[in-house]
Every structure is written in C-alpha cells, then in structure tokens.
Amino acid sequence: MSLEGSQVFPAALQPGAVVGRWRVLGTLGVGGYGAVYRVEPLDAPGRSFALKLSLHPDPARALREMALLLDRAWHPNVVRVHASGRWPDPVEGLPYFVMDCVEGMALHAWAEAFNPTFRQVAMVGGSVAMTLGVLHARGVLHRDLKPEHILIRPREQVPVLIDFGAGDQTGAATLTTTTLPPGTLHLRSPEAIRFQQLHWRQPELRYPYNAADDLYALGVCLYRAVTGHYPFPPEQEPELLAVAITERLPPAPRDINPQVPESLSRAVLRLLAKEPEQRPSTGEAAHAELMRGLLSGGSAAFEAHLFDEIPGTPKQIRRPAWPAQPYLKPAPRAAPVVESPRRRPAWGWLGVAGCLGLLLAGPGTWEVLLRGWTRHTTPEVLETVSAPGGHKLASAPDRPHSVPVAAPATAALVVAPKEEPAPVTTKPPAPPSPKPGRTLKTATIASCMAGMACASAPLVDRPTPPAEDCPQDARAAMSALKIDTIQWAAKFDPTTRSDFVTVREGRTAVYTVGSEGRVRHGSMLTGTLYVGAKRVYGRFTQLRQNKTGETFPVCIELWFLDDMTRGVPRSEGGDENTAVVPNMMSVRSIWRYDE
Numbered sequence: 001m002s003l004e005g006s007q008v009f010p011a012a013l014q015p016g017a018v019v020g021r022w023r024v025l026g027t028l029g030v031g032g033y034g035a036v037y038r039v040e041p042l043d044a045p046g047r048s049f050a051l052k053l054s055l056h057p058d059p060a061r062a063l064r065e066m067a068l069l070l071d072r073a074w075h076p077n078v079v080r081v082h083a084s085g086r087w088p089d090p091v092e093g094l095p096y097f098v099m100d101c102v103e104g105m106a107l108h109a110w111a112e113a114f115n116p117t118f119r120q121v122a123m124v125g126g127s128v129a130m131t132l133g134v135l136h137a138r139g140v141l142h143r144d145l146k147p148e149h150i151l152i153r154p155r156e157q158v159p160v161l162i163d164f165g166a167g168d169q170t171g172a173a174t175l176t177t178t179t180l181p182p183g184t185l186h187l188r189s190p191e192a193i194r195f196q197q198l199h200w201r202q203p204e205l206r207y208p209y210n211a212a213d214d215l216y217a218l219g220v221c222l223y224r225a226v227t228g229h230y231p232f233p234p235e236q237e238p239e240l241l242a243v244a245i246t247e248r249l250p251p252a253p254r255d256i257n258p259q260v261p262e263s264l265s266r267a268v269l270r271l272l273a274k275e276p277e278q279r280p281s282t283g284e285a286a287h288a289e290l291m292r293g294l295l296s297g298g299s300a301a302f303e304a305h306l307f308d309e310i311p312g313t314p315k316q317i318r319r320p321a322w323p324a325q326p327y328l329k330p331a332p333r334a335a336p337v338v339e340s341p342r343r344r345p346a347w348g349w350l351g352v353a354g355c356l357g358l359l360l361a362g363p364g365t366w367e368v369l370l371r372g373w374t375r376h377t378t379p380e381v382l383e384t385v386s387a388p389g390g391h392k393l394a395s396a397p398d399r400p401h402s403v404p405v406a407a408p409a410t411a412a413l414v415v416a417p418k419e420e421p422a423p424v425t426t427k428p429p430a431p432p433s434p435k436p437g438r439t440l441k442t443a444t445i446a447s448c449m450a451g452m453a454c455a456s457a458p459l460v461d462r463p464t465p466p467a468e469d470c471p472q473d474a475r476a477a478m479s480a481l482k483i484d485t486i487q488w489a490a491k492f493d494p495t496t497r498s499d500f501v502t503v504r505e506g507r508t509a510v511y512t513v514g515s516e517g518r519v520r521h522g523s524m525l526t527g528t529l530y531v532g533a534k535r536v537y538g539r540f541t542q543l544r545q546n547k548t549g550e551t552f553p554v555c556i557e558l559w560f561l562d563d564m565t566r567g568v569p570r571s572e573g574g575d576e577n578t579a580v581v582p583n584m585m586s587v588r589s590i591w592r593y594d595e
C-alpha cells in the first residue's frame with residue numbers, strides 16, 4: 001500500500017503495510033481513538049503483537065495510555081506495552097504503541113461461545129475485581145470498563161484488561177473536555193449520570209470518577225456474562241436509559257437465568273447498587289463476594305454451565321428470555337439494593353430524590369418524565385421504562401465505541417427499525433404550549449406535598465453545548481452516504497405551511513428537504529435541541545432514510561446560512577424552554593461539534 005494512502009486512512013491499513021519496524025498482518029479492531037492491528041516485527045517474523053495506531057495526531061491520549069500501561073497500571077492481568085513510535089513521520093506522525101496481542105475474546109463473546117461454568121465466570125470476575133483493586137490502590141482508574149475491554153484467553157481462562165485510553169491516575173492533568181470521561185452510557189454508574197443531570201448547565205465541571213464507578217461497570221459486564229443481557233438495554237433511547245439506570249432496579253441475574261448460583265447473583269447485584277456506598281468498597285471486597293459461594297457449601301451450583309444448549313445443535317446456547325416488564329419496582333434511594341420492595345409504588349417514592357432530580361435534572365430527563373406524565377397521568381407509568389419493542393436480545397448492537405472488525409465495513413449502517421421520538425415542534429403562532437415548566441411545577445408540587453423541601457427551578461440562560469468529537473462509525477456512515485461535507489435544507493415540521501414553528505428544548509426530529517448524496521428527501525434526523533437566549537442549537541446523531549427505514553449514525557448540526565454560524569436565531573416569542581424559529585433551516589454534516 002502506498003504511504004500516501006496509509007497517511008490518509010490510519011484506520012484502514014492493509015496486510016503488508018509497514019509501520020516503523022512492524023509489518024501489519026491484519027486488523028484486530030477499530031475504536032473511536034485507535035486502530036489496532038496484528039503486527040510482526042520486521043526482524044523477527046512469526047511473532048504476533050498488537051499495534052495501536054492513534055487516529056488523531058494529538059498525542060496526548062496515546063501518551064497517557066502508554067504511560068499508564070508502562071508504569072502504574074502494570075499488572076499480569078493488564079496488557080503489556082513493548083514499543084512505541086510515530087508514523088509515518090517519526091517526529092510529527094500519528095502516535096502508536098505496540099503491546100501483547102491478546103489471543104482472546106471479549107468477556108460476553110467468550111461467555112456465549114464457550115458456555116463456561118459459573119465457577120469459571122466467577123474466577124474470571126474475581127480476577128478482574130482483584131486487578132481493579134490493585135490498580136485502584138495505586139491511584140489508577142480504568143474508566144471505560146466494558147466486556148469488549150476484558151479479553152479472555154480461552155485456554156487459560158485468564159482475563160486481560162485492555163484500552164486504558166480513558167484511564168486516569170491521581171495527579172494526572174485531566175484530558176477530558178466533557179463532564180463525564182469518555183465512556184458508554186449503559187456502563188455508567190447511577191451517580192455519574194445523576195452528576196451530569198444535576199450539572200448539565202455547567203459543562204466546565206468534571207465528574208469525580210472513582211473506584212466505585214469501575215466496580216459498577218464490572219457489575220454490568222458480569223451481569224451481561226451470566227444472563228446474556230445488559231441490566232439496562234443499551235438500545236434504549238439515551239434519556240430512557242439514563243432514567244432506568246438511576247431509578248430502576250434490574251432483575252436479579254438469577255431471576256433471568258435460574259442457573260446462576262444465589263451467592264453469585266447477589267454479588268453481581270451488589271456491584272450494581274444505586275449508591276456507591278452499597279457496593280463492595282474495594283476490588284478485593286468485590287472479589288471476596290464473587291468467590292463466597294465457591295468457597296462455601298453451595299459450590300456444586302457453580303459447576304453448571306451458564307446457558308442451556310439447544311438440543312441437537314451442540315455449542316449453540318439458548319439465551320434466557322428477558323422479561324417484558326423487567327423493572328416493576330422503583331429503587332428507593334438509600335435502600336439496600338438487594339431488598340427490592342414488592343409493593344406498587346406510591347406517590348411518596350417521588351420523595352427527596354424526585355424533588356431534587358426534577359428540579360435540577362437535565363433536559364433529557366425532563367423530557368422523559370414529561371412524556372410519561374402527559375401520556376399516563378399517574379406516577380405508575382414511571383415503572384415501565386423498557387424499550388418500546390421490549391428488550392432486544394443481547395446480541396443486538398451494543399453501541400460500543402469500537403466497531404468489531406469481523407463486521408463488514410457497512411456494519412454501522414444497520415437497519416434498525418425503532419420507534420423514534422416524536423418531534424417536539426408545535427405550530428405557531430400559538431404560544432409555547434404546554435409549557436414544560438408548568439407541568440414540571442405540577443409534578444414538583446406533588447412531590448413537595450409529600451413533605452419534601454423544594455426550591456424553585458433556576459431560570460438561567462444555557463451555555464452553548466460543549467464540544468464533542470464525531471464518533472468514528474458516524475464519520476464512516478456519512479462518508480458512505482456521501483454527505484460528509486455538505487449542508488442542506490431541512491424542516492422542523494414538513495406538514496405545516498407556517499413559516500415559523502415553536503420548538504422545545506430536548507429530543508427532536510427534523511426532516512431533510514431534497515435529496516443529497518445517498519440520502520432521500522424527507523429522511524428523518526433525530527437529536528437534541530438546545531434553546532439558548534438568542535439561538536437554538538441542534539445536534540442530530542441519527543438519520544433514518546425515508547422509505548427504507550434504514551438508520552445511520554451521523555453528526556449533523558443546525559446551521560444558519562445567512563451568517564454561516566451554528567444554530568438558528570430565535571424569533572420573537574417563546575421562553576427559557578421553547579423558542580420560535582423558522583420552520584425551514586439548514587443543517588450540515590460535521591466531524592466535530594464545537595462549543
């Protein structure tokens with residue numbers, strides 16, 4: 001392959017390409033930050049290593065990951081680094097480092113492909129917990145633990161942690177430019193999400209990520225391994241997912257897969273406790289809990305295999321079903337997570353958490369709660385936050401930031417018929433209605449009447465949304481659709497003849513006008529609107545192709561052609577949550593959402 005080609009596509013090196021003194025043999029994976037290749041040394045062919053080539057010229061993240069792996073994160077269960085450099089220019093090029101090539105499978109894939117015993121899973125989980133314990137004691141946090149980052153070597157059944165790119169160590173300057181470190185929503189702890197909801201108007205604040213967050217993520221990984229499902233379905237709308245993580249108790253693993261030994265089920269659920277202080281306090285404590293049943297009398301249950309095999313098709317497992325109503329019980333804040341009440345919820349559950357949460361939560365949460373409220377009018381609706389079409393099998397796309405390499409190049413461009421959020425447009429010249437603040441006040445008064453002390457919601461202008469990189473899969477999809485460098489017209493409400501519409505902050509959908517690239521006229525863009533004092537900003541992350549219903553990840557923003565600036569100027573009217581704007585506006589594809 002030519003050097004020129006390689007320079008342009010660091011994520012697509014072909015076998016035979018040479019990086020420093022390493023020859024590429026194949027691709028192991030492509031994540032949001034780096035492409036990982038199987039390589040061999042030019043001077044010692046036949047030995048396999050993994051080379052992670054940064055997709056970004058800024059060396060900060062790669063250097064930080066390397067420094068962690070070489071120094072404080074050194075551990076037998078953590079991938080080891082052997083060499084580093086820059087490519088193609090040894091000084092100015094993209095940073096890369098070379099590590100052990102872990103001949104293993106991601107934890108969830110291993111669980112399903114090998115159908116190990118609960119003993120083996122408990123040992124693997126315990127080993128990861130111990131490793132985290134050691135790292136935490138050294139001040140190292142992984143911060144992006146997920147099944148894809150726990151590789152299991154099948155022969156020895158030894159877990160190896162990879163991808164410390166989001167990792168942190170005490171004393172290091174923060175690289176994070178967002179409230180939360182890079183990560184995946186369905187693995188975020190409830191307290192991290194609550195922090196973001198409380199402080200969404202202060203993007204300069206950084207969540208103090210800590211050991212309890214890593215242990216929560218381990219709980220999610222183990223839940224996925226022993227049940228075949230994530231405790232909260234990743235394919236849910238992000239707002240619903242966030243509410244579920246903060247407010248709902250997942251079913252015990254044993255309720256999904258009755259084979260899970262009681263003690264293991266309890267240990268996994270403890271890792272998922274809503275409050276960090278209800279989780280094991282250290283990795284070592286988590287290890288002890290995961291091992292408890294193995295060492296006591298009930299160890300026979302640990303000899304069972306995770307899943308039943310489908311008769312007549314050895315090696316094919318039957319994944320346990322996920323209940324249609326998984327979250328029947330609200331999570332009372334500060335109650336032990338293992339003691340889930342059977343009662344139907346009363347008004348009182350909106351208590352202190354509801355009061356504070358409703359007053360201070362981010363727009364997504366407001367929107368979700370409001371939708372529930374207006375549709376059902378009783379608080380019981382908040383019990384059912386499962387995905388509209390029920391929980392999908394865990395093999396459905398998990399939305400990791402890494403794109404599995406085995407998938408075809410168009411893997412991100414999946415057909416995923418899924419209920420979209422209703423557009424939040426309302427027709428002018430009617431005044432903004434219903435006013436979210438009013439509905440929320442009703443809800444808030446209800447919770448205040450339950451005896452809680454409540455303050456009134458602050459009415460401040462929102463800062464512009466924080467900067468954010470466009471994920472790799474969205475870039476690939478936009479290139480494939482041939483819309484990566486264009487701006488085109490869209491309408492908030494294609495059914496009205498009005499020139500202006502009233503829009504509301506939160507989840508929204510707009511419709512493209514005219515076809516561009518491979519995108520049809522009338523395709524739907526879904527995303528989030530931010531209502532500022534002068535302009536309305538919009539970030540759209542999914543495109544649904546008109547007629548075919550195919551969905552694609554994208555990075556598209558509202559753009560105003562007249563002044564060539566992000567966002568659409570507000571017309572007269574509206575309030576802090578709603579704005580009157582032209583129905584027809586421009587959108588443009590971007591590779592980074594800027595502040």
Ligand SMILES: Nc1ncnc2c1ncn2[C@@H]1O[C@H](COP(=O)(O)OP(=O)(O)OP(=O)(O)O)[C@@H](O)[C@H]1O
Pocket residue numbers: 028029030031032033034035036050052079099100101102103144148149162163164165400401402
């Ligand atoms: N040392 C390794 N041995 C084998 N495979 C690896 C190794 N390191 C990474 N991989 C594979 O490459 C994929 C991407 O690597 P990695 O997660 O480090 O990249 P990233 O850009 O930081 O990803 P993310 O977007 O998840 O943060 C991994 O999910 C894994 O499948």
